[in-house]
Amino acid sequence: MTEPADWARSDRARERARDLSLLLAVLLALLGVVLLAVYFLALNGGAAPRLAELALARVPQSGVGNPVTAVLVNYRAYDTLVELAVLLAAVLGIWSQRPAPPGFQRSSAVLAGMVSWVVPLLIVTSGYMLWVGGYAPGGAFQAGALLGAAGVIVRLAGDPTAGLPGEAVQRWLLVLGVLMFALVGLALMLLGAGFLTYPPKLAKWLILLIESAATIAIGTALAAAYVGGRPSAKGQGPSAGEASAAPSSSSLGPRP
Amino acid sequence: MSQPALLLAFDIVLLTTLLALALAAVLSPEPRRAVMLFIAFGLWLSLVWARLHAPDVALAEAAIGAGLGGALMLAAARRAARAAQRGTARRADDGAR
Amino acid sequence: MTAQFLYGGAGLILFVLGLWSFLVHAPLLRKLIALNIMGGGVFHVLIAVAYRGDGVTPDPVPHALVLTGIVVAVSATALALVLGARLQDEQRQG
Numbered sequence: 001m002t003e004p005a006d007w008a009r010s011d012r013a014r015e016r017a018r019d020l021s022l023l024l025a026v027l028l029a030l031l032g033v034v035l036l037a038v039y040f041l042a043l044n045g046g047a048a049p050r051l052a053e054l055a056l057a058r059v060p061q062s063g064v065g066n067p068v069t070a071v072l073v074n075y076r077a078y079d080t081l082v083e084l085a086v087l088l089a090a091v092l093g094i095w096s097q098r099p100a101p102p103g104f105q106r107s108s109a110v111l112a113g114m115v116s117w118v119v120p121l122l123i124v125t126s127g128y129m130l131w132v133g134g135y136a137p138g139g140a141f142q143a144g145a146l147l148g149a150a151g152v153i154v155r156l157a158g159d160p161t162a163g164l165p166g167e168a169v170q171r172w173l174l175v176l177g178v179l180m181f182a183l184v185g186l187a188l189m190l191l192g193a194g195f196l197t198y199p200p201k202l203a204k205w206l207i208l209l210i211e212s213a214a215t216i217a218i219g220t221a222l223a224a225a226y227v228g229g230r231p232s233a234k235g236q237g238p239s240a241g242e243a244s245a246a247p248s249s250s251s252l253g254p255r256p
Numbered sequence: 257m258s259q260p261a262l263l264l265a266f267d268i269v270l271l272t273t274l275l276a277l278a279l280a281a282v283l284s285p286e287p288r289r290a291v292m293l294f295i296a297f298g299l300w301l302s303l304v305w306a307r308l309h310a311p312d313v314a315l316a317e318a319a320i321g322a323g324l325g326g327a328l329m330l331a332a333a334r335r336a337a338r339a340a341q342r343g344t345a346r347r348a349d350d351g352a353r
Numbered sequence: 354m355t356a357q358f359l360y361g362g363a364g365l366i367l368f369v370l371g372l373w374s375f376l377v378h379a380p381l382l383r384k385l386i387a388l389n390i391m392g393g394g395v396f397h398v399l400i401a402v403a404y405r406g407d408g409v410t411p412d413p414v415p416h417a418l419v420l421t422g423i424v425v426a427v428s429a430t431a432l433a434l435v436l437g438a439r440l441q442d443e444q445r446q447g
Contacts, residue, residue: 020377021373021377024373024376024377025373025377028369028372028373028376029369031369031372032365032366032368032369035365035368035369036362036365036366039358039361039362039365039398040358040362043354043357043358043361050412051412051414052403052405052410052411052412052413052414055412055413055414056410056413066312067410067413068312068313068413068416068417068420069312070413071413071414071416071417072417072420072421076414076417079417079418079421080421083421083424083425086425086428087424087425087428090428090429090431090432091428093432093435093436094431094432094435097435097436097438097439098435098438098439098442129315137311137312137315138312138315139312139420141316141320141420141423141424142312142315142316142319145316145319145320145323145324146319148320148324149319149323149324152324152327218424221428222320222324222427225324225328225427225428225431225432226324226327226328226331226431228331228431228434228435228438229435263356264355264356267356267359267360268359271359271360271363274363274367275363275366275367275370278367278370278371278390278393279370281386281390282370282371282373282374282378282383282386282387282390283374285383287380287382287383290382290383290386291382291386294386294389294390297390297393298389298393301393301396301397304360304397305397305400308360308400308401308403308404308411309404309407309410309411310400310403310404310411310416310419312416312420313396313400313416313419313420313423316420316423316424317396317423320423320424320427321389321393321423321426321427324427325389325426325427325430328427328430328431328434329382329385329386329430329434331434332382332434332437332438333382335438335441336380336382339441
């Protein structure tokens with residue numbers, strides 16, 4: 001008896017949803033036209049003074065040859081410091097939500113063999129990326145992303161921890177980026193320079209130090225985000241082994 | 257054709273493909289397909305940025321945006337597909353009852 | 354100038370497309386894809402503004418902003434996915 005009414009209601013709801021989405025499409029198309037017009041006018045408005053000249057002129061003093069790295073770690077170091085803090089906050093949020101879900105099944109010999117080739121290659125490439133970032137495209141983010149990708153591959157091949165160390169060590173690795181940044185900044189303050197104002201002589205080595213720490217922190221954070229939960233210690237709470245048969249459904253474990 | 261005209265044609269091809277990939281990703285109702293298209297979109301975006309002389313950003317987008325973001329979303333799509341399967345199974349049970 | 358307008362315009366269209374999908378589609382994963390496409394559009398506009406023609410070094414400042422933005426976007430996506438999974442689990446149990 002109730003079925004035809006249900007059908008009618010869902011039909012009407014679907015019609016209303018379609019109307020709404022069309023209306024939104026029209027409104028947003030108008031918004032798009034306005035944005036395009038503003039962008040066109042802004043482009044035709046003539047060249048406003050840009051930061052590019054200033055940024056490019058100061059690259060030789062920044063301690064690195066790649067202008068993007070110079071902006072990231074030297075001129076706008078605050079941005080990058082706070083960004084590392086955002087990454088850390090995201091991992092903390094993920095850890096607070098649930099324990100790590102169980103991993104995938106162990107890979108076969110073929111995939112395992114490939115992984116044992118690819119992962120070291122990724123780590124070496126990551127080191128290269130970090131070093132080359134000083135004077136060519138590359139840098140801490142790309143290097144960290146490669147480390148994170150290595151973690152993802154390890155987890156896909158069956159290691160539930162994504163190759164990351166235990167929770168205590170992982171915490172230190174995660175805060176390493178922010179910590180090194182802040183310590184360098186504070187040390188510079190003690191020496192009389194401003195917070196994160198590198199003296200040109202030391203700039204190269206300080207930037208390399210910060211970038212290495214940031215690479216490790218970014219790689220750990222991205223791999224931890226892929227694991228998707230707090231790495232619970234063995235024997236505490238629902239662990240990986242407990243729920244191997246029905247992965248995601250029982251990943252939360254019994255609740256009180 | 258002169259070189260600027262060729263370059264313009266190249267730009268238009270790049271951008272048309274980019275917008276088509278984005279549209280396909282947004283309109284696809286099947287989660288796994290949408291994620292695949294999103295990964296393709298991210299990789300294409302990094303190609304476009306390489307054309308705009310931004311190799312640093314292109315590298316980061318290919319590795320982080322498309323690679324890691326895609327891996328995260330694929331895991332979620334797998335979960336969504338399994339949940340949907342369970343949902344239809346339950347509905348079929350209810351219908352049989 | 355033409356190239357800058359074309360690429361920036363494509364970024365604006367991507368932004369609007371993502372915004373539309375974000376408002377219209379209900380599932381979390383589709384919303385996240387839409388949000389990421391919106392972000393991609395914004396990054397695209399920034400990169401197009403930084404581009405100053407072939408043979409001229411592009412403006413490094415927007416590039417650095419976009420690099421930061423990419424990492425923040427992916428970490429926000431990861432957090433949103435875990436929150437969504439948690440919500441799904443809670444709904445199934447409650």
